[in-house]
Each structure stands twice: as C-alpha cells, then as structure tokens.
Amino acid sequence: MLTETALADLRAVFGARLSTARAVLDAHAQSESLVSGPPPEAVVWPESTAEVAELARLSDRHGFALVGWGAGTSLEGHALALAGGVTVDFTRMDKVLSVHPEDMTAVVQPGITRERLNEELRATGLFFPVDPGANATLGGMAATRASGTAAVRYGTMRGNVLGLEVVLAGGEVIRTGTAAPKSSAGYDLTGLIVGSEGTLGLITELTLRLHGQPEAVSAAVCAFDSMAHAVDCVIATIQSGVPMARIEFLDAATVAAVNAYSRLDLPVAPQLLVEFHGSPDGVTEQAARFGDIATGFGATGFQWARAPEDRKKLWAARHAAYRAILASRPGSRAIVTDACVPISALAVAVEETAADIAASGLPGPILGHVGDGNFHAILMVREGDAEEAATAKALAHRMAERALRLGGTITGEHGIGFGKKGLMAAEHGATWAAMGRIKAALDPKGLMNPGKLVP
Incomplete structure (x- = not known):
C-alpha cells in the first residue's frame, strides 16, 4: 500500500x-x-x-x-x-546518448523506441535490426528479450545488447557488460538482466550492437496450396543455407484479414513473405535459390518488391496483421500464443495446432517468424464471453505443452509476465526454483515487478 x-x-x-x-x-x-x-x-x-x-x-x-x-x-x-x-x-528517458560508428554501437536510454532510434541512425549507414513489429521501447524489448521478423539473420535482443546500466532494489546502480565485441570476465549479468522482465532491476541505459544497412534489399511474397507445403518450404530453405533476412508465414485466414485491413490483393492461401539483404549480386542469387526451392513445393504467384516503397507497404501490412485479425472479428480481444520449436519440428507443431484450433470452433489465425521456429496463433475471444475465453486458454495451454513435447519453449519472444507463469515449472523444472533464488538474492523484499516470471 x-x-x-x-x-x-x-x-x-x-x-x-x-x-x-x-x-x-x-x-x-x-x-x-x-x-x-x-x-x-x-x-x-x-x-x-x-x-x-x-x-x-x-x-x-x-x-x-x-x-x-x-x-x-x-x-x-x-x-x-x-x-x-x-x-x-520511462517515456521521458528517450535519448540517444552516443553513437560509435567505428565500433558499430550506440548507447541509449530505455524509453527510446526502435523506430526513432533507426531514424536517428539513418545518416550513419547503420541500423538496429531487432523488429518485434510493435514500435516498442528498447528498454522494454531488452526486459522481455524481444525478437521479431529479422531474428533469423540478426538475432534477438540477447545477442544485440552488449551492456546495461541497471538500478537494483534498494537503489544500487550497476553496469553490466562492455562495448567490446566479447568478454569472458565473470558472470554474464547482461544476459541475466535481458529477459528478466523488470523482476531484478530497472534498466536505465543500454549499449546496443548495430549493423550495417544492406547495400541491396529484395522482398517477395508467394502462395502455397497448403500450410504443410509452405512450412516444408521454410524448413528446406533454412537447411539449404540460403541467408534470408526475414521469412514470415501467414495462413489463409491471416491473409484474408490483412487484405481487408491493408488493402492488398494477395491470394487467400498460405503465404510466405521473404526478404534478402546483401550486395546486388548476392541478393539476386539468394532470391533465385529461394525461388527454385519454393517452386519445388508448389509456390505460385510470386510478387517481388524491389522498390523501397513496395517493400515498406508489404512489411507494414505484416506488422499490422495483429490489428487486422482483431478487426476481422469486431468486439473481440485476443490471447496471443508464441510457441517456438526446433526447425525440424515446425511442420508438426503448426499442423497439429491448426487442427486443434479448427476443432475448437474458435477463430485463431496462425502467422509467425518461422525462420527461427517461432509461430503465433491469435485466438479471438468475444469481449465478456467466458466460454470462449476458457476455450482459448485451453488451446493456448495445449499449444505450450505441444511445444515442450517437441523440444521447444512456451514462448519464443513474448516472455512470461504472469500470463504464462503457470507453465514455467513444466519447461524448467528445478531450474525455475533456481531463478527464484536469484530473484530473492537481488530483490529480498520482492519489490521489483512482483508476481511475474519467477516462483
């Protein structure tokens, strides 16, 4: 109180x-x-x-x-x-404190958003690649160990945060990590804080790894006659070593919602959205290799978006997919799942999930960053409908159990909060209790974001 x-x-x-x-x-x-x-x-x-x-x-x-x-x-x-x-x-702590182009790093406050950071970096030839879709703050993205559409090439927040300034419970200020590319000096406290969801301290500064803006970019979208063929194409593309910057999956229901919301005319069928970064020759070769693989799985209707404005329109529609899906069923809220599995188990996970949702009778379009095994089901529930809410929660629980059975995780990028806290023991066993002991050591009074993540 x-x-x-x-x-x-x-x-x-x-x-x-x-x-x-x-x-x-x-x-x-x-x-x-x-x-x-x-x-x-x-x-x-x-x-x-x-x-x-x-x-x-x-x-x-x-x-x-x-x-x-x-x-x-x-x-x-x-x-x-x-x-x-x-x-x-933290929205008033939103400054870029310094940029070091020669080291490809930047130091920022936690309240700056990823879009504004990249606007300020534009003249440097560098950018920050982690793109969760929402225009989230960098502090929040670090706290939740966010990921996104470009993780298949550039990694998640875990690999792109080099150091932090953190205020611990009681007011002690610590600095973790360095601006060096690597270190073997002691415990990785940066890695501990990234993903701790504010339960160990409050992030007040971040040192970020930047990447060079690609010389050439090409994007495409193509349709498949079945979800299975689209997912199998993803697996084959990954296993063949084609260096994609992004590869996104949208099922037919998602495509229909995106078409209506963003005024596109994609075929209402499972789609893959892909993007390649590199030199002009490299991008051309990568796109051709992907085209050959996709054609082998029955892909049709290739639409290439080489002009920046065309790519921007395509990815803006992908980023708006969550809002598009909600708009397709007015008066609904969503439970958003984000299972992540080994790439070899992706087809089984997606197909079983789709069948489970279909049997429930609840709308639940599927999409995701399938290049790293991460996919989402947007389970739509009418506001105030307790029966639908219970059905959606049961579906989400089965989806998490399925991911664990297939060697994956209950969350690939959204984190735990308290929404998935009840599933942590199933994934981590005794390790979850060890997390609780770390929390007790750094926050003995339990005042940092209590009730989240840990036992």
Missing part, C-alpha cells in the same frame, strides 16, 4: 511528474491482449538514472512495488501492477 508519507516523499522528488489521477492509472493498467490486472497506485516519469535510484531507495524504505513501463505493447501482463505500488514510465 502506498502511504501518504510515501506519496509525500515521491512528490518531493518528482513534483508534477507524479500522478494519481484515475485516467492516468487506468491508462497504465491496459494490456494489448486478454491478460488484465489492476491499476498502479501512482505513476512517475523519471528523467535520469539518479531519479530512478532515489525511487528505488524510497521503494525499499516504504515497501511499495516498482513496475517498469515502456510503450505498453507487451502481451503477457509484464507491466501490470499486480501488487499496486508505482509504475515507472
């Missing part, structure tokens, strides 16, 4: 950058999915690491919880204030 004494101490630090207004609290109790939770008791907008450290000291003194907030685009309730307390909104 946030006492009047605690509120007075917070106002002394944050002044007008503290709010207890109902509309503000409710805005920080929203989730992109069906996962819901209570509002915080207050919201603050820090502008420096020193303020975040003082906030953590006040949290320790008064015993209130701290929950980080970026753009609010997470799907498993990561940023919902289950124990009340204070939501720490």
Whole structure:
C-alpha cells in the first residue's frame, strides 16, 4: 500500500511528474491482449538514472512495488501492477546518448523506441535490426528479450545488447557488460538482466550492437496450396543455407484479414513473405535459390518488391496483421500464443495446432517468424464471453505443452509476465526454483515487478 508519507516523499522528488489521477492509472493498467490486472497506485516519469535510484531507495524504505513501463505493447501482463505500488514510465528517458560508428554501437536510454532510434541512425549507414513489429521501447524489448521478423539473420535482443546500466532494489546502480565485441570476465549479468522482465532491476541505459544497412534489399511474397507445403518450404530453405533476412508465414485466414485491413490483393492461401539483404549480386542469387526451392513445393504467384516503397507497404501490412485479425472479428480481444520449436519440428507443431484450433470452433489465425521456429496463433475471444475465453486458454495451454513435447519453449519472444507463469515449472523444472533464488538474492523484499516470471 502506498502511504501518504510515501506519496509525500515521491512528490518531493518528482513534483508534477507524479500522478494519481484515475485516467492516468487506468491508462497504465491496459494490456494489448486478454491478460488484465489492476491499476498502479501512482505513476512517475523519471528523467535520469539518479531519479530512478532515489525511487528505488524510497521503494525499499516504504515497501511499495516498482513496475517498469515502456510503450505498453507487451502481451503477457509484464507491466501490470499486480501488487499496486508505482509504475515507472520511462517515456521521458528517450535519448540517444552516443553513437560509435567505428565500433558499430550506440548507447541509449530505455524509453527510446526502435523506430526513432533507426531514424536517428539513418545518416550513419547503420541500423538496429531487432523488429518485434510493435514500435516498442528498447528498454522494454531488452526486459522481455524481444525478437521479431529479422531474428533469423540478426538475432534477438540477447545477442544485440552488449551492456546495461541497471538500478537494483534498494537503489544500487550497476553496469553490466562492455562495448567490446566479447568478454569472458565473470558472470554474464547482461544476459541475466535481458529477459528478466523488470523482476531484478530497472534498466536505465543500454549499449546496443548495430549493423550495417544492406547495400541491396529484395522482398517477395508467394502462395502455397497448403500450410504443410509452405512450412516444408521454410524448413528446406533454412537447411539449404540460403541467408534470408526475414521469412514470415501467414495462413489463409491471416491473409484474408490483412487484405481487408491493408488493402492488398494477395491470394487467400498460405503465404510466405521473404526478404534478402546483401550486395546486388548476392541478393539476386539468394532470391533465385529461394525461388527454385519454393517452386519445388508448389509456390505460385510470386510478387517481388524491389522498390523501397513496395517493400515498406508489404512489411507494414505484416506488422499490422495483429490489428487486422482483431478487426476481422469486431468486439473481440485476443490471447496471443508464441510457441517456438526446433526447425525440424515446425511442420508438426503448426499442423497439429491448426487442427486443434479448427476443432475448437474458435477463430485463431496462425502467422509467425518461422525462420527461427517461432509461430503465433491469435485466438479471438468475444469481449465478456467466458466460454470462449476458457476455450482459448485451453488451446493456448495445449499449444505450450505441444511445444515442450517437441523440444521447444512456451514462448519464443513474448516472455512470461504472469500470463504464462503457470507453465514455467513444466519447461524448467528445478531450474525455475533456481531463478527464484536469484530473484530473492537481488530483490529480498520482492519489490521489483512482483508476481511475474519467477516462483
């Protein structure tokens, strides 16, 4: 409970950058999915690491919880204030602190979004490649170990965060990692914090690995007569070593929704969207090799998008697929699954999931970043329909169990929050308890994003 004494101490630090207004609290109790939770008791907008450290000291003194907030685009309730307390909104800590083109690194504050970072990097010839679709903040992306459409070539946040500045419970500020390409000095605390979902501390600065903007880019979309042929084409392409930058799968239901929402005219059939980066000759060769493989699996209707505006339209439609799917069934919310399996098990996982959804009678289009074995089902539930919600949750649970049975994971990129917390023991066994002991060591009072991720 946030006492009047605690509120007075917070106002002394944050002044007008503290709010207890109902509309503000409710805005920080929203989730992109069906996962819901209570509002915080207050919201603050820090502008420096020193303020975040003082906030953590006040949290320790008064015993209130701290929950980080970026753009609010997470799907498993990561940023919902289950124990009340204070939501720490990082949107005012949104600066690029430095760019080092010769080292291909940048140092940023946590509240900057990936799109704005890349706008500021445009003149350098570099870019930050992790693209989860939503225009999320870099701090939130690190906290959830985000991934996205380009992970098959450039990796996830795990491989693109070199170092962090973190405020721990009680107010201690630590720095993890370095700007060096590698290190073997001690525990990998950067890797520990990336993906910890704010349960170990609040990220106040990130050192990021950048990549060179490709000399040439080519994208294409092609249709298949069945989901199985599309997925088998993905597997064959990966196994053949074709260096794709992106390879995305959309089932027929997703294509229909995207056509209506983004005014496209793709054939209403399973589709693959692919993109190649490199030299002009390299991109041409890669595209030709993919075309040969896809044709062998019955691909038709190739549409190549070599002009930047055509590629932008194509990928904007892919990024809008979640909203397009929701728009296809007005009045619905979604449970969004994100199983990830070894590439050899992808066909089985997708086909079994599609059959399970079809048998349920619930709309559940499937799409995903299948180049790294990650796919999503958007299970649509009418607002307030308890029966549909129960059906969707049961489907999501079976999808997670199926991923584990096939040697995969319950979440490839969305994280755990509290939406998938009940599945952690099934994936990790005794290791989950070890995670809880790490949490207890760094946050003995349990004030950092309580109720999430760990036992």
